[in-house]
Amino acid sequence: MRQRNRLITMYWLLVMALFGGAMYLVAFRTPDEASTGPIQKIFYLHIPVATSTLLGCLVVFIASAGYLWQRTSGWDDLSASAAKVTVVLCSVVLLTGMIWGRGAWGRWWTWNPRLTFSLMLWLLYVGYLLIRNSIDSAQRRAVVAAVYGIIAFLDVPLVYLSACMMPESHPSPVELDPAMQRALVAMFIPVTLAALGLIVMRYLVARDERARAELAHRSIDESSPEDMTASLDSMLRPAARLEASRD
């Protein structure tokens, strides 16, 4: 366990160092784009986070299919973990996109297809988490969530294709000079590592919580009636003593 903690700390220190390097390249080593100016630099973060969001959706889809296939709790935990991370990443995509829209178009939001499908994606995965919280039975929750996770993934191709089908609705890809390409690649690495790290860590927390809950459940099942009476007695004794002292 100590080794796991050390590994986690080292991993996140590396991710933060890579973020620092990428930020340096974006801030000081890339030219401003000719037509839009420094606001274009938002895209060095926006594009990698958007790609990682779609990666998170893919993990939810695969884990949901895995659960329906094998019915093991590991797939269910992975699906729930990836959905939580997807909501955080999709929030970053929407917020950075809105800030760009405010600076470039003068509006926080327009109801064009790509923005609408992205908002729908965010709502779908928030809905996934709400559905999970609203079902008490663990097995029923896992099955409903798995079916929902597969259906929610249908929005992903729509987000991707909406820009190709309607190019006027979203800034289209432009020719990047080599410094810009380097900065974009440099930002892709820590963002992707952070997204994968978040999913794995959320999964580890979920597994630890499940193991602890199962252990507690088993210890209640295995304890004899005498043990239960003794522990109840020890819990009630101080209250009885207090009652007696009052009398």
Added chain:
Amino acid sequence: MTESGAIYAIAAYGIGLVLILGYASILVYRCIRSA
């Protein structure tokens, strides 16, 4: 225009990195505590 563009870019990076790294730090804490 250029100055306000830079301010929007800084705001976007600030919000984005705080959300991602903030969530990561919460998970690191929970992961280390639950181990």
